[in-house]
Structure formats: structure tokens, C-alpha cells
Amino acid sequence: MRLLAEKDLPTYQHSLRVGALCKRMAAYLHLDEQQTSQLVQGGCLHDIGKVGIPDGILNKTSPLTPGDWAFIRQHPEVGTTIMLEHGDVDKEIIEIIQYHHERWNGEGYPHGLKGYEIPVFARICAIIDTYDSMVSDRPYRRGLSFEEAEQELLRHSGTQFDSYYVDLFLNLFHTVGVNPISQELHE
Numbered sequence: 001m002r003l004l005a006e007k008d009l010p011t012y013q014h015s016l017r018v019g020a021l022c023k024r025m026a027a028y029l030h031l032d033e034q035q036t037s038q039l040v041q042g043g044c045l046h047d048i049g050k051v052g053i054p055d056g057i058l059n060k061t062s063p064l065t066p067g068d069w070a071f072i073r074q075h076p077e078v079g080t081t082i083m084l085e086h087g088d089v090d091k092e093i094i095e096i097i098q099y100h101h102e103r104w105n106g107e108g109y110p111h112g113l114k115g116y117e118i119p120v121f122a123r124i125c126a127i128i129d130t131y132d133s134m135v136s137d138r139p140y141r142r143g144l145s146f147e148e149a150e151q152e153l154l155r156h157s158g159t160q161f162d163s164y165y166v167d168l169f170l171n172l173f174h175t176v177g178v179n180p181i182s183q184e185l186h187e
């Protein structure tokens with residue numbers, strides 16, 4: 001995480017928010033302590049492979065070229081390699097890093113896994129990752145409102161995302177309030 005903070009601060013901050021949301025989701029799903037730790041660690045580390053992307057691509061303000069995208073799309077595999085070199089890391093954590101860009105309909109990357117072939121924590125992380133990216137401000141655009149992000153998740157539910165967990169994730173917000181996370185992060 002320190003490496004990521006030094007390399008790419010916005011991705012580091014996004015990763016912390018994803019980890020915090022994963023913790024909320026784990027509590028909502030009544031996961032046990034070990035599963036909670038795996039989901040949270042995987043959420044925090046899902047984009048760790050971005051440490052391997054050249055700064056010139058990460059910090060680019062002009063539109064990305066197909067070659068840039070090819071580089072960026074390698075980050076799940078790069079992250080997996082980094083974690084495997086780290087030694088004793090739970091398989092469930094590595095699976096989140098490796099598969100968080102897979103899509104329910106098989107149109108994701110890097111492996112084109114489909115439906116239940118995608119490990120469940122990676123399916124959950126994909127929803128939370130996308131949600132946080134949508135509601136976060138970027139230098140070039142303001143983040144979406146919760147209601148707009150909710151509509152986007154529902155629009156891609158059952159195609160990009162596992163609809164079962166989209167519904168649970170949105171229920172979590174409707175149950176505990178729209179934005180309990182940002183306050184927690186400031187504490």
C-alpha cells in the first residue's frame with residue numbers, strides 16, 4: 001500500500017475507500033473474521049498491479065491510446081505476480097486482485113471468466129470498485145450522486161455484475177444511510 005501511495009495517490013485513496021466499503025459489506029453479509037479480513041485486504045490491494053504501469057501512462061492528461069490501455073489492462077496479472085512473490089498470501093486475496101475486472105457475462109478481462117466461475121469476493125469487489133469510481137470526483141469531472149451511481153449499477157446488473165450482490169450492496173446503503181464511509185475514513 002505504501003508503494004501504491006508513492007506511485008499513484010488517487011488510486012491509493014480509492015483503494016482505501018474500496019477496502020472500507022468491503023468491510024461494511026462483510027459485516028452486512030455476516031462474514032466470519034477470516035473472510036472479512038480477506039475481502040478487506042483484497043479490496044485495499046485490488047489495484048496493486050498499477051505500481052507496474054509507467055508514470056507516463058498513469059499521469060497522462062491526453063486521451064489514452066490503445067497501447068496505453070493494453071498496458072493498463074495488465075494490472076490484474078501484474079498485481080497477482082507481485083502478491084505471489086510476496087509469499088504467504090491467502091488465495092482468496094489473490095483472486096480478488098486477479099479477477100476484479102471480470103464481468104458476469106464473460107466480457108471482462110484478463111480471462112473472460114463468466115458468472116459463478118468468477119470467485120465471489122472478486123464479484124463483490126467489482127461492484128464496490130465501480131461504485132467508488134463513479135461517485136468520486138476526478139480532475140476532469142465531478143463524481144455521480146448516489147442515485148445516479150445506483151442507476152448505473154442496476155443498468156449493468158446481470159450483465160457486468162452479479163445481480164444478487166448488486167441488490168445486497170444497494171440494500172446496505174438504503175439500510176445504513178447513503179454515505180457512512182467517508183465519515184469513517186476521516187475518523
Ligand SMILES: [Fe+2]
Binds near residue numbers: 046075
Ligand atoms: Fe483495477
